[in-house]
Amino acid sequence: xxxxxxxxxxxxxxxxxxxxxxxxxxxxxxxxxxxxxxxxxxxxxxxxxxxxxxxxxxxxxxxxxxxxxxxxxxxxxxxxxxxxxxxxxxxxxxxxxxxxxxxxxxxxxxxxxxxxxxxxxxxxxxxxxxxxxxxxxxxxxxxxxxxxxxxxxxxxxxxxxxxxxxxxxxxxxxxxxxxxxxxxxxxxxxxxxxxxxxxxxxxxxxxxxxxxxxxxxxxxxxxxxxxxxxxxxxxxxxxxxxxxxxxxxxxxxxxxxxxxxxxxxxxxxxxxxxxxxxxxxxxxxxx
Amino acid sequence: xxxxxxxxxxxxxxxxxxxxxxxxxxxxxxxxxxxxxxxxxxxxxxxxxxxxxxxxxxxxxxxxxxxxxxxxxxxxxxxxxxxxxxxxxxxxxxxxxxxxxxxxxxxxxxxxxxxxxxxxxxxxxxxxxxxxxxxxxxxxxxxxxxxxxxxxxxxxxxxxxxxxxxxxxxxxxxxxxxxxxxxxxxxxxxxxxxxxxxxxxxxxxxxxxxxxxxxxxxxxxxxxxxxxxxxxxxxxxxxxxxxxxxxxxxxxxxxxxxxxxxxxxxxxxxxxxxxxxxxxxxxxxxxxxx
Amino acid sequence: xxxxxxxxxxxxxxxxxxxxxxxxxxxxxxxxxxxxxxxxxxxxxxxxxxxxxxxxxxxxxxxxxxxxxxxxxxxxxxxxxxxxxxxxxxxxxxxxxxxxxxxxxxxxxxxxxxxxxxxxxxxxxxxxxxxxxxxxxxxxxxxxxxxxxxxxxxxxxxxxxxxxxxxxxxxxxxxxxxxxxxxxxxxxxxxxxxxxxxxxxxxxxxxxxxxxxxxxxxxxxxxxxxxxxxxxxxxxxxxxxxxxxxxxxxxxxxxxxxxxxxxxxxxxxxxxxxxxxxxxxxxxxxxxxxxxxxxxxxxxxxxxxxxxxxxxxxxxxxxxxxxxxxxxxxxxxxxxxxxxxxxxxxxxxxxxxxxxxxxxxxxxxxxxxxxxxxxxxxxxxxxxxxxxxxxxxxxxxxxxxxxxxxxxxxxxxxx
Numbered sequence: 008x009x010x011x012x013x014x015x016x017x018x019x020x021x022x023x024x025x026x027x028x029x030x031x032x033x034x035x036x037x038x039x040x041x042x043x044x045x046x047x048x049x050x051x052x053x054x055x056x057x058x059x060x061x062x063x064x065x066x067x068x069x070x071x072x073x074x075x076x077x078x079x080x081x082x083x084x085x086x087x088x089x090x091x092x093x094x095x096x097x098x099x100x101x102x103x104x105x106x107x108x109x110x111x112x113x114x115x116x117x118x119x120x121x122x123x124x125x126x127x128x129x130x131x132x133x134x135x136x137x138x139x140x141x142x143x144x145x146x147x148x149x150x151x152x153x154x155x156x157x158x159x160x161x162x163x164x165x166x167x168x169x170x171x172x173x174x175x176x177x178x179x180x181x182x183x184x185x186x187x188x189x190x191x192x193x194x195x196x197x198x199x200x201x202x203x204x205x206x207x208x209x210x211x212x213x214x215x216x217x218x219x220x221x222x223x224x225x226x227x228x229x230x231x232x233x234x235x236x237x238x239x240x241x242x243x244x245x246x247x248x249x250x251x252x253x254x255x256x257x258x259x260x261x262x263x264x265x266x267x268x269x270x271x272x273x274x275x276x277x278x279x280x281x282x283x284x285x286x287x288x289x290x291x292x293x294x
Numbered sequence: 295x296x297x298x299x300x301x302x303x304x305x306x307x308x309x310x311x312x313x314x315x316x317x318x319x320x321x322x323x324x325x326x327x328x329x330x331x332x333x334x335x336x337x338x339x340x341x342x343x344x345x346x347x348x349x350x351x352x353x354x355x356x357x358x359x360x361x362x363x364x365x366x367x368x369x370x371x372x373x374x375x376x377x378x379x380x381x382x383x384x385x386x387x388x389x390x391x392x393x394x395x396x397x398x399x400x401x402x403x404x405x406x407x408x409x410x411x412x413x414x415x416x417x418x419x420x421x422x423x424x425x426x427x428x429x430x431x432x433x434x435x436x437x438x439x440x441x442x443x444x445x446x447x448x449x450x451x452x453x454x455x456x457x458x459x460x461x462x463x464x465x466x467x468x469x470x471x472x473x474x475x476x477x478x479x480x481x482x483x484x485x486x487x488x489x490x491x492x493x494x495x496x497x498x499x500x501x502x503x504x505x506x507x508x509x510x511x512x513x514x515x516x517x518x519x520x521x522x523x524x525x526x527x528x529x530x531x532x533x534x535x536x537x538x539x540x541x542x543x544x545x546x547x548x549x550x551x552x553x554x555x556x557x558x559x560x561x562x563x564x565x566x567x568x569x570x571x572x573x574x575x576x577x578x579x580x581x582x583x584x
Numbered sequence: 585x586x587x588x589x590x591x592x593x594x595x596x597x598x599x600x601x602x603x604x605x606x607x608x609x610x611x612x613x614x615x616x617x618x619x620x621x622x623x624x625x626x627x628x629x630x631x632x633x634x635x636x637x638x639x640x641x642x643x644x645x646x647x648x649x650x651x652x653x654x655x656x657x658x659x660x661x662x663x664x665x666x667x668x669x670x671x672x673x674x675x676x677x678x679x680x681x682x683x684x685x686x687x688x689x690x691x692x693x694x695x696x697x698x699x700x701x702x703x704x705x706x707x708x709x710x711x712x713x714x715x716x717x718x719x720x721x722x723x724x725x726x727x728x729x730x731x732x733x734x735x736x737x738x739x740x741x742x743x744x745x746x747x748x749x750x751x752x753x754x755x756x757x758x759x760x761x762x763x764x765x766x767x768x769x770x771x772x773x774x775x776x777x778x779x780x781x782x783x784x785x786x787x788x789x790x791x792x793x794x795x796x797x798x799x800x801x802x803x804x805x806x807x808x809x810x811x812x813x814x815x816x817x818x819x820x821x822x823x824x825x826x827x828x829x830x831x832x833x834x835x836x837x838x839x840x841x842x843x844x845x846x847x848x849x850x851x852x853x854x855x856x857x858x859x860x861x862x863x864x865x866x867x868x869x870x871x872x873x874x875x876x877x878x879x880x881x882x883x884x885x886x887x888x889x890x891x892x893x894x895x896x897x898x899x900x901x902x903x904x905x906x907x908x909x910x911x912x913x914x915x916x917x918x919x920x921x922x923x924x925x926x927x928x929x930x931x932x933x934x935x936x937x938x939x940x941x942x943x944x945x946x947x948x949x950x951x952x953x954x955x956x957x958x959x960x961x962x963x964x965x966x967x968x969x970x971x972x973x974x975x976x977x978x979x980x981x982x983x984x985x986x987x988x989x990x991x992x993x994x995x996x997x998x999x
Contacts, residue, residue, distance in 0.1 A: 015405075017483075018398035022410060025395035025454055029413050032451035033425070036432035037416075040424075043431060072999070091325050098322045108562050117329055119554035120336060122512040123528040124547040127539060128332035131339070135866045137351045138335075152803065156866065157852045171329060221419065229421025232514055236535060240850045243998040246423045246515075251998060253427050253519075256990050263431075266424040277419050345884055351864065535857060 037270075044263035054259060066264040070248055074268070077245040080159065081228035084166035088174040088223050089216065091167075096175055096215075097208075100182035111179060118172045126236050129165050130156065133237070157239025165233035170223040177222065181215025182208070217280070225273055245269055333551065340544040349539050360541040364549075367542055373530035374546055376442060380526060381510040384449035388506045389499060391450070392457030397491070399458065400465035417455040425452060426519035433520060440522025448520045449513065453506030460505065464498035465491075650742040650913075659915035660691045662718040664902075667773070668692070669935035678931045682922050688915045693718070719910040720919060722772050725762050725901050726812065729769070730981025732905070738768040739906040745917045746770070748924040756901065757941035761827055761976040769903035770920045774939040776963070776974060777813055778897035780862055780872030780890045790869055793821045793893045797840075802849050806861055806870025809853035811993035812977055813871055813898065814841055820895045820975065827976035831988055834978070838992040845996055853997045862888060874963040875938045882957070890963065892973045899939075899974040927952075934958055939966060 044062060048054035067074065092114075099110040117125060132138055133155040143149045155161050185208060193207040231246030238244075245265060252262035340361075343354040365371045398404065399411070429448050433440060472494075476486040514528040521529060531543050661679075669678050679690045723729045732738055743750065749757075749770060757771035781790045785804065796805050796817070807814055818837030819826045829837075844850055851867050859876045861867045863885050877890035906916045922928055924941070930948035933940040934955050940946075943965060950959035958964050966974070980989040 014402070018402040018404035019406070021394035021398035022404075022406075025391040025458065026406070026410060026413075028391055028451060028454055029410075029417060032429060032432070032447055033417050033420075034413055036428035037420070037424070039432060040428045091328070094318060095322045095325050098318055102318075108566060112558055112562060113326060114329065116333060116551075116555070118508055119551045119558070120333055121528060121531070121547055121550065123514055123531045123535075124336055124543065125332055127531070127535065127543075128335040130535075131335055131349070131351060132331065134351055134864060136864060141351075154803065154851075154866070168329075168332065225419055225421055229423045230515070231423060232532070236532075239852050240845050240997075241999050246421070247998055249423050249427060250518075251994065253430070256994070258987075258990075259431070262427060266427050269421055270424050273419055273421060274416065277415075348860075 040263040040266055044260050044267055046260050048260075059260065062260055062264045063268065066261055067268055070245060070265060073243055073245045073248050074272070076242070077228045077269075078272075080163050080166060080234075080242075080244060081224055081230075084163050084170065084227045085174075085220055085224040087163070087167045088170050089178075089219065092171055092175040092219070093178055093212075093216070096179035096182055097212075100179055100185075107183075114175050114179075115172050117168070122169060123232070125169055126165050126233055129161070129168060130236055133161050133164065156237060157242070159238075159242050161237040161239075162234050162242045162244075165237045166227045166230060169230075169233065170227060173222040173226070174219040177218035178212060178215040181212040181218075185211045221277060221280075224276075228273065229269065336544045336551070337548050340541060340548050342541065344541050347540055349541050349544065360545045364542060364545055367540060369525070370527075370530055370534075370540070370542060370546070373525045374527045376524060377511050377527040380442060380445050380449060381507045384446045384453060384510050385503050385506040387446070387450045388453040388457045389503050392454045392502065393461055393495075393499060395454075396458045396461035396465060397487070400462045401470065414455045414458055417452070418459065422452075422513070422515040426516040429516070430519040440520055441524045444520045444522065445517055445524060445526065448516050449506075449510040452513075452516065453509050456505055456509065457502040460502040461495060461498050464495050468494055646740045646742070650745070653914050655914045655918075656912040657688055657915075658691065658912050659688050659720070659919055660693070660718045660912065661919065662693050662721045663772075664722060667722065667902075667936060669932050678923065678928055681928065681931070682919060686915075686918055686922070688912075688918065690919070718907060719912045719916040720904050720906060722902050722904055725760070725769075725903065725977065727981040727986045729903065729905070730762055731983075733763060733768055734982070737908050739908055739910060739913055740767045741770060741906065741920070742917060745914070746921045746924070748921045752924050752926055752929075752942045752944050754941055754943040755971060756899070756939055760901070761979065762981065763903075768905050769901075770905075770924075771941040772902045772904045772923075773936055774899060774901040774941060776874040776892060776897050776899055776939065776966070777808070777816075778872060778874065778890055778892045779869060780858075780877045780888055781869035782862060782865065782888055784887065785865060785868035790889075790891055791894055793817060793895045795869055795893075796871070797821065797844050797849060799847065799849060801868055802847070803851050804868040805844075805849050805851055806858045806867035807844075807850050807853050807997075808858065808871045809855050809997050811990055811997060812980075814853070814997055815989060815993045816898050816975070816977060817841070817871060819978065820893070820897075823895065825896075825975060826898070826978045829978045831985075834980075834989060834992050838996065841993065841996050845999070878937055878961060878963045892970055894973070896973050896975045898977060900977070933964065937961075937964055940964060 042056065043054070045056060045058050045060065046054035047057045047059050047062075095114060099107055099114065103110045120128075134140065135154050135156065136144075140149065140153065140155060144151055144153070155164075189207060189211065190203070193203045228244075229246050231244055231250050234242050234244045234247055249262050249265050249269070252258045252265065256262075339349055341356050341358065342349065343357045343359070344350060345354070395410075399407065426448070429444075429451070430440075433444050438444060468491075472490050473486050476490045477483060481489065512528065513526075514532060517526050517529060518532075525533075527546075531539065534540065534543065668676050671677050676692060679692055682688065683690055723732070743766070753771075756774045758766065760766060760769055760771075763769040779790060779793065779796065781795075783789070786795070786801070795801065796807070798805075807817075815834060815837050816826045818841045819829050819833060821840060822833070822836055824833045824837070852861070854861060854870070856876070858867070858870045858872060859880060862870055862872070863880065872890060874890055877888055880888050904916075904920055906913055910916060923932060926942055926944035926948055929940060929942040929945040930953055933942070933945050934949050934953050937958055946959050946965040950956050953959075962970055978989070980986050
């Protein structure tokens with residue numbers, strides 16, 4: 008057998024199992040919902056393919072509010088996660104000294120608590136007569152009727168907290184990967200620490216920020232559990248709508264169309280964003 | 295920590311921003327505290343008395359009752375066992391599928407590579423609600439009964455992309471010349487992998503495994519679509535939220551947490567030992583700062 | 585566990601594992617699986633097959649069919665978890681008694697759980713004549729059951745073999761708007777959706793649905809996230825009988841419920857978590873299911889009150905039905921007839937505590953089982969005055985009306 012042939016075939020063989028899995032259980036299902044979205048009908052009479060492209064503008068206009076809200080909540084919680092985590096990751100990477108690993112470990116502790124329990128504890132903490140509010144009410148800082156649960160604030164708080172480790176990890180990896188001599192060179196060039204940060208450290212950590220924003224942003228925008236457990240009458244996110252339409256109303260065309268719109272909106276965001284920061288960086292954070 | 299700080303300060307970099315000296319550590323401390331609050335709540339309330347066998351906000355007195363009756367709720371226990379099974383099996387499959395694929399993607403050009411890259415990126419950026427919903431439709435289409443099997447399939451479909459990305463990134467940062475050298479010396483690619491590449495990427499494989507494990511054991515959204523009659527820990531808890539959570543949920547959460555801490559701490563200690571060895575050999579000046 | 589008050593424990597476990605609302609939602613989900621299953625062949629034909637007519641049994645002469653059926657020694661019974669009397673070691677005394685009396689072995693499967701997939705996943709099986717594996721399943725009234733009936737996926741009951749049903753079934757079981765001729769459904773349990781409140785927070789008694797619209801309770805009112813419940817409440821508030829309401833009425837109801845939400849009166853649209861919200865004081869009053877409040881009263885919240893408002897409250901039912909192509913239809917009938925006998929019903933009812941379909945079980949529970957708490961509860965054996973206040977759900981079972989209904993009320997609940 009020729010070496011050339013082997014060279015061509017080996018990678019195909021190596022990737023075949025993973026490719027199979029990804030196609031069978033990710034790509035094909037995804038394509039099939041495109042088809043499903045273009046059908047019309049109901050559960051009793053069945054759904055027929057009518058190329059009903061009109062469902063897309065309808066779905067978007069009917070649920071524009073929930074789409075907007077998802078991106079708003081997702082955006083805010085991503086920004087907050089970055090604001091919270093960047094300085095911490097920075098401090099650990101540059102000032103952590105020999106305890107770096109321990110600090111990082113402490114930072115990632117929430118990973119070890121189940122996602123659902125993380126949300127539940129916030130329901131606990133923010134409840135009307137929970138730890139925080141009852142204390143504030145006792146000292147008269149807030150009115151007796153004040154509540155946090157069922158408000159956008161609670162949903163955003165839940166989303167933010169849930170995603171903190173996913174922001175911290177890539178940002179830390181990027182910051183930690185910055186070579187010492189690069190900073191030394193910058194120190195020689197720039198007088199102020201701020202300039203050094205802006206011209207050297209920030210750009211060099213951009214891949215980590217990019218990866219963090221992707222990870223956190225996408226999972227926040229598509230989430231429905233935080234809104235379900237912590238939210239109120241006007242905090243419904245698009246994930247909740249998709250879930251309801253799929254599972255409860257069996258409006259498959261609408262649910263599929265909403266899923267695809269969400270997916271495409273996020274992909275567009277990723278692509279545009281990648282233009283500015285380079286799409287390869289998503290892979291780089293993990294190293 | 296203060297001793298450590300002063301040691302680092304003695305590094306001689308005079309041009310430090312003033313805020314990094316005081317404000318930054320305080321900020322870091324506050325944020326760290328914030329990340330710990332829910333963990334503390336979980337641990338502390340696991341010891342709260344609960345006459346109704348449901349967690350309450352008010353502190354009703356200390357008890358270890360829930361630790362003694364840890365496995366009293368049979369459904370909850372079996373849901374947890376299911377979660378662990380799913381996480382272990384799906385992570386193993388994801389690693390087995392992902393590592394060879396990552397090797398090919400990192401080292402070779404081949405037909406279909408770009409499409410695979412695209413698939414992986416799409417997979418990573420797909421919201422879980424979309425993945426879950428489309429998989430449900432697909433499983434029903436092919437008449438695959440939903441249960442633990444479909445949960446595992448779904449979890450692998452997500453974590454295999456994560457594994458590939460992590461391993462690939464690790465390989466990209468490695469020098470290919472080592473493997474080539476081994477092959478030049480007559481080793482088959484297989485031997486070269488086992489003797490050279492494998493050991494070098496084993497930390498990445500470990501972290502890829504742990505990450506898939508974490509993703510799997512935590513997943514609620516995808517699982518809620520494809521679970522059939524099978525309940526995982528998050529699904530059981532989400533169901534119980536509706537009427538009140540038994541304290542055992544927090545106790546089991548605490549135990550998972552403790553096990554996680556022990557494993558992670560052991561890994562840390564082992565790593566720092568081997569690092570120290572490495573340092574002793576290479577003696578780099580490591581405690582630099584900005 | 586406190587051995588002296590086992591009923592609390594079981595009530596709690598039941599509440600924990602099978603909240604009323606999730607049951608409703610689950611059955612919704614289940615119908616979805618059934619339809620999705622039709623997707624397979626349809627993929628090829630570029631259309632998703634409907635469920636109408638698939639395996640239906642329109643041309644069967646059921647009287648003749650029943651005569652041909654022989655008694656068997658088996659019964660496969662799918663139910664919701666903890667929805668039957670359960671004694672030590674997980675045994676079910678009523679089922680054991682049934683086996684003893686009839687010689688029929690019961691395979692009891694409390695599988696209808698987080699979704700009723702097992703029950704319906706091969707629902708399109710009937711065209712091929714495949715039994716779904718159960719002889720009896722318990723389903724809530726709702727558009728899913730309506731669809732099963734419309735599809736004729738169920739075996740009509742042979743009432744000539746149900747003497748106890750005829751003799752003892754109460755009004756709850758005999759006046760079914762969704763199955764007027766009792767062709768398919770034998771009620772297993774029923775319940776009421778009314779209003780629950782905490783008198784400490786409301787500062788007084790509540791007796792009208794108007795309280796749910798009172799600006800005084802702004803941000804302290806809980807509503808259910810089930811569109812049937814929200815829409816029906818609006819109809820009650822407008823003085824419209826839900827059972828005979830029309831699309832125009834539904835629109836008026838939607839306007840009223842939208843106003844309630846937009847004014848900030850609604851704290852949240854809850855699934856079963858409304859119980860916890862009420863217990864914690866997050867809400868002062870809320871739409872509620874009778875059984876939940878009965879359980880709360882018995883488990884540490886004796887002050888909470890449940891009321892059937894003067895405008896009326898909704899009556900829901902869970903029904904035993906026999907799927908098409910069940911293997912042991914005669915056994916299924918025997919079981920139905922068995923549990924309609926008051927002494928047997930009493931065993932079951934004393935444990936379940938929702939509304940019993942057999943009024944005569946009351947005396948037995950009070951006198952023979954010595955459990956007046958259950959027997960005298962109006963939430964288990966509602967007096968006639970309460971029965972008169974109970975209303976049937978709107979007829980929104982067809983795909984068309986269901987779409988209209990969901991289209992009006994879903995946007996209010998999920999905004």
